[in-house]
Amino acid sequence: MSASTLDADTILPTILITDAQVYAVQRLSPAFVRVDIGSPRFADIARDEGFDTRIKLIFPGPDGALPEIPEDPEQWYAGWLAMPEAARSPMRTYTIREIVGAGQATRVVIDFVVHEDGDSGPACRWALAARPGDRLQVIAPFAPGIAAGNPYRGTEFQPGTATDILLVGDETALPAIARILADLPPQTRGTAYVEIPSGDDVQPLSGPEHVWVTWLARDGAAYGERVIGAVRRHLGLTAHPSSPPPREPDSSASALDVAIWETRTYSAYGEALPDPADVVATDERYAWVAGESALVKAVRRALVDELGWDRRQVxxxxxWRRGVAMRS
Known part of the structure; x- marks a missing residue:
């Protein structure tokens, strides 16, 4: 379905599903590979969502084939789950780093975090081996459907009227942080803390003049140690909390199955949410924190449990979670 084939009675979907191919591959640094992918259907991809907009990438299976994705854009995931597991290919979620070009020449730029230590997942292995012409499938926001007033639920950065922004993340959050910085209004003030594997992974970023980026190279330190300490000091807290963090709310799923995901409109723990009419923050400050779950939980504790920030501000x-395989 393309914008040109829609008639007046069509109920517009909010996503497009398309085959795509690789157009360029660039090794940015030891931890990052940039892949440009394209499809004629990208002429209809939504550009105005911006910030941390997520898309789905589906990679070829072991036999090199791509799965038969259900054609109904609004029912594709139910159809995906109904497929025999052997018929599915690896599927992962990524932030759009940039959209370039126009019309059928539109390209989507994705930055992959990679490592070559033998413990890599399917997306990492694919990115390391990617060459121009390689095929994959993409599920992305469909501009005509969103323009018709149907929301795309793949963007979590919602600062409302806040003008003082705190961004925190590890290398997996860097593409989103980079996109958020590029899309922020020029009058925004704030700070971004990014923990990366080494100093070789620093990237040039653009953003408002008064949003400061602090790079924290891990260089063998414990995962999250440098960024958690830096954020706590920024907030006026001691470098380390004086007592252990509270237990997460339990659920019917195993504790390992519960990923932290708390925004204004969603909680992985099923807790009560604000009234939908009251989710737009009017506070001056706003924090966006993403990356490995233990890191995110530690910063959450500082902001919410110790400093009392409201959930509309965060x-x-x-x-992802260390030691736990990512799900599709």
Whole structure:
């Protein structure tokens, strides 16, 4: 379905599903590979969502084939789950780093975090081996559907009227932080803390003049140690909390299955949410925190449990968890 084939009675979907191919691959640094992907359907991709907008990438299976994705854009995931597991290919979620070009020449730029230590997942292995012409599938925001007033639920950065921004993340959050910085209004003030594997992984970023970026190279330190300490000092707290963090709310799922994901409109723990009419913050400050779950939980504790920030002022997203395989 393209914008040109829609008639007046069509109920517009908010996503597009398309085959795509690789157009360029660039090794940015030891921890990052940039891949430019394209499809004629990207002429209809939504550009105005911006910030940390997420898309789905589906990679070829072991036999090199791509799965038969259900054609209904609004029912594709239910159809995906109904497929035999052997018929599915690896699917992962990524932030759009940039959209370039126009029309059918539109390209989507994705930055992959990679490592070559033998413990990599399917997306990492694909990115390391990617070459121009390689195929994959993409599920992305569909501009005509969103323009018709149907929301795309793949963007979590919602600062409302806040003008003082705190961004915190590890290397997996860097593409989103980079996109957020580029899309912020020029009058925004704030600070971004980014923990990366080494100093070789620093990237040039653009953003408002008064939003300061602090790079924290891990260089063998414990995961999250440098960024958690830096954020606590920024907030006027001691470098380390004086007591252990509270237990997470339990659920019917195993504790390992509960990923931290708390925004104004969603909680992975099923807790009560604000009234939908009251989710737009009017506070001066706003924090967006993403990356490895333990890191995110530690910063959440500082902001919410120790300093009492309201949930309308924060977004916490555990992109992954050490030692636990990512799900589709």
């Amino acid at each position: 977004a916490f997203m555990g992109y």
